[in-house]
Amino acid sequence: KAGVTQTPRYLIKTRGQQVTLSCSPISGHRSVSWYQQTPGQGLQFLFEYFSETQRNKGNFPGRFSGRQFSNSRSEMNVSTLELGDSALYLCASSGRSGGSYNEQFFGPGTRLTVL
Amino acid sequence: AQTVTQSQPEMSVQEAETVTLSCTYDTSESDYYLFWYKQPPSRQMILVIRQEAYKQQNATENRFSVNFQKAAKSFSLKISDSQLGDAAMYFCAYRLFLTGANSKLTFGKGITLSVRP
Numbered sequence: 001k002a003g004v005t006q007t008p009r010y011l012i013k014t015r016g017q018q019v020t021l022s023c024s025p026i027s028g029h030r031s032v033s034w035y036q037q038t039p040g041q042g043l044q045f046l047f048e049y050f051s052e053t054q055r056n057k058g059n060f061p062g063r064f065s066g067r068q069f070s071n072s073r074s075e076m077n078v079s080t081l082e083l084g085d086s087a088l089y090l091c092a093s094s095g096r097s098g099g100s101y102n103e104q105f106f107g108p109g110t111r112l113t114v115l
Numbered sequence: 116a117q118t119v120t121q122s123q124p125e126m127s128v129q130e131a132e133t134v135t136l137s138c139t140y141d142t143s144e145s146d147y148y149l150f151w152y153k154q155p156p157s158r159q160m161i162l163v164i165r166q167e168a169y170k171q172q173n174a175t176e177n178r179f180s181v182n183f184q185k186a187a188k189s190f191s192l193k194i195s196d197s198q199l200g201d202a203a204m205y206f207c208a209y210r211l212f213l214t215g216a217n218s219k220l221t222f223g224k225g226i227t228l229s230v231r232p
Contacts, residue, residue, distance in 0.1 A: 033218045043206065043222040056219050088158060094218050104218055106152075106160035 002027065004093050004107035012113045018079040021110045025072050025093030031055075032074040033104065034066060037088040046089075049074050078112075086114045117142045119209050121223035128197045129231050135182075136192045136226050138207030146212035149183065150220070151192045155203040163205070166190065168212070194228075202230045 005024045013019050025032050033056075034046040045058040049068035066076040072093075078085055088111050092104035119140045128134035140149070151163040166174045166183050173181050178195045194201055207223040 031218050033220070035220075035222075042224045043220075045219050045221070048218050058219075090160060092160075092218065092220075103162060103165065104220065105162075109158050111158075 004091055004105050006089075006091050006107040006110050008110060009108065010111045010113075012115060013081050014115050015081055015083060017081050018077060019081060019112060020075050020077045021089055021091075021112070023074045023076075023091030023093075023107060025074070025091075026095065026105055029093035029095040029105075030072050031094045032068055032072065033092045033094075034074070034076050035090045035092065036060075037090060037109070038086070043090070046076065081114045083114050085112065087112060117144075117147075117209050117211070117221045119207050119221050119223040121207055121226050123226050124224070125227045125229070127229045127231060128194070128201075130197055130199060132197055133193060133195045134197055134228065136194070136205055136207075136228065138190045138192070138223055140188050140190065140207070140209050140223075142188070142209065142211075144211055148210045148212060149181075149190045150208040150210070151179070151181070151190075152206045152208060152222075153201075153203045154206065154225070160206075164192065197230050199230050199232060202228060204228070 007022045031050045033048040037043045048056040052068045063079045068074045088109045090109045091107045094104045147168045149166045153161045153163050164176045164179050180193045182191045204225045204227050206225045208220045210220050
């Protein structure tokens with residue numbers, strides 16, 4: 001089974017621009033979560049999507065948004081980029097196992113640099 | 116709100132020796148999962164081990180085992196027979212148990228483990 005894929009792997013943008021990151025979950029997984037990883041703040045939860053609906057949201061400004069498509073692929077968008085948005089963005093997918101979703105599989109991440 | 120604390124930012128172990136990584140957490144819930152994830156320099160997060168809070172027996176996966184103390188809200192990871200490939204950043208994580216999709220993980224700050232040959 002193919003793992004979680006994220007594109008692009010690296011991205012360089014300038015302040016004020018917007019960016020869209022993509023995540024393809026493991027086949028059959030319907031839950032996709034996004035995390036931001038920075039040296040200062042560590043790993044922080046952004047949001048979770050399940051069956052095209054946002055189920056949970058972290059404490060991030062409205063500039064961070066996401067969506068999920070009918071094939072479970074997900075995108076996250078960051079508008080009006082700030083220097084502090086430079087981070088590794090990780091996507092994780094999970095699927096039902098024994099009645100609950102208890103394990104997340106992570107993608108390799110997208111390294112975003114904002115100049 | 117749930118919090119996860121890893122107070123040791125770095126640890127070092129001699130190859131073939133045993134090392135224990137500490138983690139404490141705070142929650143008012145009784146049903147939850149705890150995880151240890153490994154993040155090598157490639158940045159790929161890899162699940163090392165999982166513990167369900169309702170299980171009293173400590174989880175083990177080959178050379179990896181945990182010491183889960185629910186009352187003390189402590190969840191340490193023991194790595195036996197350390198290998199050079201164990202060098203990585205290790206994250207302790209918490210997830211509330213809910214049926215259906217609730218995948219939010221709360222992570223600790225992580226600990227960098229180095230293995231000396």
